[in-house]
Amino acid sequence: MHDIKLIRDDAAAFDAALARRGMEPQSPALLKLDVQRREALGRQQEAETERNALSKLVGRAKASGDEAEFNRLRGEVDRLKTVLEESSEQAKHFDEALNQHLAALPNLPEADVPMGKDENDNQEIRRWGEPKALGFKAKDHVDLGEGLGQMDFEAAAAMSGARFVALKGGLARLERALAQFMLDLHTGEHGYMEVSPPYMVRDEAMFGTGQLPKFADDLFRTTDGRWLIPTAEVPLTNLARDAIHDDAALPMRMTAYTPCFRAEAGSAGRDTRGMIRMHQFQKVEMVALVKPEDSAAELDRMTGCAEKVLQLLELPYRVMLLCNGDMGFSAQRTYDLEVWLPSQDAYREISSCSNCGEFQARRMNARFRKEGEKKPAFLHTLNGSGVAVGRAMLAVMENHQNEDGSITIPAVLRPYMGGLERLEA
Incomplete structure (x- = not known):
């Protein structure tokens, strides 16, 4: 606003x-x-x-x-x-x-955000890791998952329609392990407070973070008028609404593991195969509420927290500064992390970290008062994927696949997998 x-x-x-x-x-x-x-x-x-x-x-x-x-x-x-x-x-x-x-008006991009129309005009900032030579033709995560007998799109479609999946056995545990690892990392090393928020919210909450009124078609609504959250950014950021927060309590950093629900109304024909674009998926989200003078540095810090996840999972990635035409409605600056997918011979988005300035805080009346000052000021809000669990799982599957179709479990996940080193059929 x-x-x-x-x-x-x-x-x-x-x-x-x-x-x-x-x-x-x-x-x-x-x-x-x-x-x-x-x-x-x-x-x-x-x-x-x-x-x-x-x-x-x-x-x-x-x-x-x-x-x-x-x-x-x-x-x-x-x-x-x-x-x-x-x-x-x-x-x-x-x-x-x-x-x-x-x-109805989007946030204003920062002055040095590159000009462009879409993802093709984004600016690469840095890369980490080198895509490894597998020595054989890479399978995609669908073939790998079905080969393991642990990824079932047909059964999910029979009960729910397209863009749903049922994970079984080792892959179901791998999904849970990834989320637990991310939460432990963000809470234990990065200073985020874990929150278990509601998955359904009212109009005011969606308006506060910028999903309403413009993007109603991208959302799912319940019969009593509530909305299923498209990301934990919505409930986490709205925890600050209609309040004046103490200067000494900032920054406030929160993380949550939740399902996310998206209608994907504008994505007809895009990524129809596999788990890239789903109606329901799991994500670990990071949200930060900070003083205005701290938000630029906080965005760099948040992006680094998401990068650490990929580094520990041994996944090559690159960091992209989004152009003005590819940024989200509420963002004034966004960095995307794109992970390497061998089956596509390309980098694909796995995390998006944005500084929204006071745009969301003004919509939800989230303020703070500096010590010694009478008049409160609006907070700056930031959000980032830390990271999308389903996409992290498919990236692990593809980057750590073996020629026989088995998946080597990254070392950092093995304690969460009961010591298991490999997923096999």
Whole structure:
């Protein structure tokens, strides 16, 4: 959500920043609504002041027995009451229209975010690890999983439809092991507090993190009007809503392992094979709430936490700075981690870490008060995958596969697998 006061102060800069999102100037329409709203509020205030003054005169006229003056003043009071009601309705109308317009606008990208239309224009920052030569033709995770007899898309589709999977035996345990390893790493070494949040939320929570109103078609809704979370970012960030937090409590770092539910409305025909793009998947999420001056460094720290997961899993990856055309709605800067998949001979996204500035905090009224200051300020919010568990699993399967179709378990996961070193059919 954007601050109309800042748009008033420098409309040209606001429109220039939105242009980097590929949008036409929005300030003329916003400022027109703002003027109409303030004019209506002004009429409302003037009518209320005048009515209050006349009400006193009405009492005096009645006390003095001047019936003519009393009736005249009563008529003026009634007229002002009508003006007051009309101006109040107008102010409410323009305020709602202004807020709806502001709510539909994405966050402004930072000045050094590269220009571009899509993922092809993202900027590579660094790489870690070298894709190893397998010495044989790489199988994808679907062939590997079905070869193990532990990945069943047909049975899942029969009960739930496309983009679902049933994991069995060793792969089900591997998924659980990955999540437990990530949580232990983030809580034990990276300073995140583990949270077990709700999986269903109200409209206000989805609005706060920017999923609503624009992306309702990408979400699943229950029959009683709640939403299934698309990521734990939603409930974790909303833990800070409608509150003023203590400066000394910052930064607040939280992590959660939850299912995620996405309709994937705009992905028809994309990644239809396997576990790359599912309606339901598991993810370990990281969220940080920090002071504005700390958010840039916190984004680098969060990205490093996600990288550590991939390093310990011995998975080659690269870090990409997203261009303006590929960033999410609420982000002002995003780094994607892309893991190497031998079957595709390509890097694919496995984590996305974003600094949202005060954009989300303003939508959910999440603030903090600096020591010695009376006026609170908005928090900066950050979120990142730490990482997507299903994608981590398929990356482990493909990068640590053997020619006989078995999977070598990375050393860091073996304690979570009861010491098992290999998954075999």
